[in-house]
Every structure is written in C-alpha cells, then in structure tokens.
Amino acid sequence: MSRDIVGAEIEHLIQLLSRLPGLGPRSARRVALHLIKNRDKLLTPLASAMAEARDKVVTCSQCGNVDTADPCTICTDPRRDNGIICVVEEVGDLWALERAAAINGRYHVLGGVLSAIEGIGPDDLNIEGLIRRAAEPGVSEIVLAVNATVDGQTTAHYITERLKGLDVAVSRLAHGVPVGGELDYLDEGTLAAAFKARRPY
C-alpha cells in the first residue's frame, strides 16, 4: 500500500495471499479483510487447517499422491484393482479422475512432463518409480492419462518406450479429451467416457 496504514502483520498476510493461484493484490486484500471480519468462523479454523496440512500431509512414496498417510489411502485400499496403474502428470489430475470415479486401479503421479524448453528431463520426473512398479507381479496395464498437450504426448511416448519388454499393456485415454485440454478442467462425464474408451498406445 502507498502509506503505512495497515500493520505489518496484515500487510504480510495480504502479500502471501496474493501469491495464491487466481488471486491478485486486490482480491488478496478482499480475502484478508474477509478473514479478519470472520475471525472465529473462518480465520481461526483456516489457520488451524493450514497448520494441520503443513504438519501432516506427505507425498506417497509409492504413487506420488498427497495424503496424511504413506502409502496413501488409494495405494492401501484393498478394494482397488492392483493390475491397473493410471499415470498422471499432477495430483490435481488424480483428483479429477477420482471425482469422475473413472478408475478403480491405482495411480502414478509423474510430477510434471518432459519439456525441452523448460529443461525437464526423465530424471526430473517420477519415471523410474513407475518402471519399477510396472515390473511388479500382477500389474497388467499402464494407462497413460497425461494431458493432450505436445509435452504430455512426448512424455507418454517416452514412457511407452521404457515399458517395452515388460509384460504390461499400455493404453491411453480415448480422444474424448480435447486436444490441448487439461484434465483438471474437464467435466466428469467426459473423463469417465475417455477412460472407458481407452485404447492401446
């Protein structure tokens, strides 16, 4: 702000809030005021929830999901089909597919995609873990549910090459996913249909 009108604590809070995705300086101020005005109903529980998340949330060492348990709830769920591993770029994609209830297998979160421009190579992604998991007994299919972007498809191609020689089928989501589209923005019906119509890679 142009003058020192709010205490350093509020200024700091606004500055941090403005770094959240989708929030600019103006909306960060609105959020800060809303929090201060709703101290008991919102600020206090949200501060606690963030502290809880900070202390308890871990990355699953098996699949890369985030959860309060490692291995995560999905990896340890006995009702899940151990034979299918669905490969996604980010945890947000995993959540999107789960909301669609499209998959009853497990997941593998790459943590991104290969990108020559951004200098992201295979070692920067969780690919070795995937190859290890794909070689485990009982695993029969790897579904490549990466985004329909150039980098996503490059990554899918690379993984397919790496999986050659293993006794697993490799499939990808059907072309219900719009070209250039990101999974996290798709409606649940499209995601479910795309998964059902998945084809061999």
Added chain:
Amino acid sequence: MSRDIVGAEIEHLIQLLSRLPGLGPRSARRVALHLIKNRDKLLTPLASAMAEARDKVVTCSQCGNVDTADPCTICTDPRRDNGIICVVEEVGDLWALERAAAINGRYHVLGGVLSAIEGIGPDDLNIEGLIRRAAEPGVSEIVLAVNATVDGQTTAHYITERLKGLDVAVSRLAHGVPVGGELDYLDEGTLAAAFKARRPY
C-alpha cells in the same frame, strides 16, 4: 469429493478455502494443492501469518479500522489532521481511500449501511461513536464517503440529520463516484479527484 480419496485434513482445508470470496470448489482445490506443493515457501508462512492475524489483529475502538494496535496507526498518527473525519462503510473503503492518499484526516468505519430490507438500523452501525467524535473539540468537518447506492445515501442523510446542531461542516465525495459504484472498485485517481471536489452535503 465423490470418493474418500483425500485425507480428512485436506478435505477440510479445501472446504474452508472454498468459503473465501472469489473462490469456488474448483479453485479451492487448486489453491490447496498449490499450498501443499509449496509447503515451505507458502503453506508454512501463510499458516503463521493467519495465526498472527488471528492473535493480534483488533478493531480500533475509536474508528473501527482493523490493525494490530488499538487505537489504530491512523488514529494515533500525529501528522494527521484531527479536524477531518471521513466516514466509510467498511474497512475496505478506508484502505481504498488510503491507497489513493486522498485524505490526511482520520476515518470512521460504520460497519455497513442502513437497510430496511436487511433490517439494519442505526443501532447496528457504529453511528453513536461518530456523533461522539464529531462533538469533540477541534473536529470541523465530517466527510461522508459512503457508497453511491440507495442505502449509502439513506445512511448519509440519516447521519447528516444526527449531526445537525453540532459545529461541524458535513460534506460528501464529489460526483466523480459513479452512481451505484462501490469505492473499493474505483481507481485511485478517481477517488482522489472525488475527495478534492467534495461539496457540502
């Protein structure tokens, strides 16, 4: 979510985030994931900043501003003109006027406006405090910087009536403020110009 795929802690965090102004369920999930992915750089400092705000931010007993001191930084600033009190609806309006550096006086935050429909009467607003402050020696002008809405103008009219008999001039912001517009959305130049061209009520 449709299935129990994220721990209760994350689900709770998402649910609270979705109650922030401007965030829906989808953007709340994005924000939660962004926080979890940036634990050290964002989640931890933001959790601390919120706890600080929860513990330290108070409402100024004099003007209704929020700050970490009571009376607030503005009320105790010796460089401010004690003669002018600028009446605003909400703290966000005070911040907007401060960003415009339009006013070198003090403020009085009503905490809303009179509204027949919402059943908000004079006793629900911080009006008695304003009348007391307006009667203090040295106060020469009350600037009614309420929004140019019907309820805002009703409130301005009510306050003007209550101030009759006191030795203070009552003014309002010039008609640079668009009809129906809210102060917090205006650019700083318009706000500064509107304040400079304020006229007697």
